[in-house]
Amino acid sequence: MTPGAVVRPASTEEVSRILRFANDEAITVIPRGGGSSLQGEVIPKADSIVVELMRLDRMALHENLRSVTVGAGVTYGVLDKFLKPNDLWVPIYPESSLVCTVAGNVAVNGAGPGSSTYGSIAEMVLGLEVVLPNGEIIQTGSEANPNAPGPFMRYAFGPDITGLFIGSLGSLGIITKVSLKVFKRMHHFDYNTYGFDDSSKAERFLLELRNNDVNALFATLYEGRILNFFMDMLGDEYGIPKHEWPAYTVSVTIGRTREDQLISDAEEAKRICSELGGEVIGVRELPRGEWTDRMWVFARSSYAHGWHWRILYHHQTPINWHKSIDEIWKVMDKYGLLGHTAGFLTDHSSYNLYPMIFFDPADKEEEQKARRAHAELALRLYETGAVPFKLAPYWVDGVKDLERYIEFVKSVKRLLDPKGIMNPGVMAGV
């Protein structure tokens, strides 16, 4: 689709003026951050205005509040470099960190290395500055009080208005600033791999890491064949020794600010593994590679094999990890397509999976087949109890028992955006 115009505002006020104009003229607006658009969130509509936000690149550290405020054009890579001299970080690294903006990532509620302890990016957000479809500028969180020293409390003034915009895919307004929690940077890490002959033991291992407060910053459960595929792509580069991998391998990076905590956690992880009948494999290069390369390991492992792909981000509980895997393979087999899935423990009791269905971009028939497989997989995953990060349209088409929820989403959308100018269709087809 060819947009009518692309604009690159340099301030919140300019964004406001653009939206006021678009709203008056009922012109569709597509907000755009880094444009990684892994699930097609920022594809322009015909004659729309694309509002590209990369010029909103200011940052402010609030050291005493343990928070930072970034403009909508700031990527994770830029933010990390900004915080490092103060020995601080935002300990979640979406694996498109070099491209995606923090604000864009908030708009899709992304996750990545670090999320196994800290959850999705939503859990870091203390407040947002948002330009509403009519051009009004609002501030959420503690900063809604102009006398506040800055962002220190998200749940200020009652309902979680901040949360309304997280994962909203730019359909309710344009996020122009994000305030986030910052933490003291960790310097003590333990990398290890744990093997299991049965998926239920591996799943239980993940759950028990959480139950026992092992600070697993990044914990990934690999099926043997997927791990071998990963090895083909990055094994040599990460210096991973040849190994007869078991049926299920959990790769874990534990991080702590204090060494004594780390030693204790590493011992605890080994104990849990052994008690569950697993094997401490001891190949450390895999998790070390995942963690040290955390800003783009996903991009590298996704692109190095040469295919294009459709992806289906979703959450399962760790105990139901196998249900997603079973459905993914069934769909691949049914459509005769290649693909794989990876994922990681995310937050309190969730596991984030991102199955990818490969296709050759020069083969239009195969691409259509990948689209059909993608749609069917979404339905099947929904039926296993999986939930998406956000309401992309393909999570809604044909699903049962979600009508009332979708109706409520539509009501919110009508309230905030009565003319329907903001990124129409991107959230639940609304």
Next chain:
Amino acid sequence: MTGVDIEELRENLLQCRRCGICRNAVYEDEGFNGVCPVWKASSGFETSFMRGKVQVALALLDGQLERTPENAESLYTCTLCGNCSQICAAEFNAKDCLEKVREVFADIPNEIRDSLARAIAQTGNPYSEKPSAKRSWIRQMGFKVPTRGKTLYYVGCTTGLRLPDVAKSTARILKAGGVEFAVMESEPCCGSVMLRTGRTKEANENAQSVAQSITDSGAERVVVSCAGCLRALRKDYPERFGIDLPPVLHITEYAQQLINEGRLRPKGYPKVTRIAYHDPCHMGRELGIYEAPREILRSIPGVELAEMDPSREAAMCCGAGGGLRSFAPDLSRRIAADRVRTAESARARILASSCPFCEHNLAAGRDLSGSSIDVVDVAVLLASSLP
């Protein structure tokens, strides 16, 4: 007509997954502090960096865009610095592909590109100056330089016609090292700019002529001052045109040898001088030469070497390459000004490089930014430190 396999080119372009890492990735652990100099110094729209350029190229190839100069314009606002290829997660060599795209679209009118090729064909240099002018600096040397010899100093157009101090310094270094050398009577252009702008057929014809001239000079070794000449003669000629030349060395590589052998002994500066070294794209990312110029600077007593952020494999371009200095001079200078500011952030008093084309542009960027930093070639610094 072009020798490029269009289907293969299209397949390669489709390797781009449109992730956008090539725009402005800041990845401290890998040394990246930005990627695309054009994106950074321009309006920053999608076609300013490689992700957009690839889409434009595909649309032109597939006929979705009409082949007009306006539609092809973004293909030429690129320095071909290769930083995007350096960081590409898909390991897709976008820079080489764009060069091929330019070759494929050589029939789309572009007066600047064509006038550069014409000038080289007619005068032996892109500046349309007299062919013999490249030897003018020799008159000030106080010694004779033959036109034939075992060591040929291939001066280069920018060195000979715009920065003769670099040529004089190179000559002093060779002389001080006890190396007898020759300079051609009428040195032809290496044709780098033809290669970079897609005039490959003319570049091939030119290369054959250059090779013949080098053979006629009796050279057993070729020494150059310019990173662009170095890349063309050492890499492009054999790989693209099957031309084998005698060994081609950059003066910094040769001078490093001479220093190691004890044939050159820099005496140094009276007081400590902080110098930042700018890696030319053709020498660094293209040929992997990072140490020789740094070693030379370190060998000069009183020099404190400063590293810019970014440098080496992730260094930002000076803005001159890929024909950009001709296609978009203001943009080219803004990119140079940005690089100058980086050198100032490294608290350098001198910004050194080993490519006169870089230096010519960095000096323009210095003037644009109002900086007082000195922009100096490594050869000039070395020559001035010799007894």
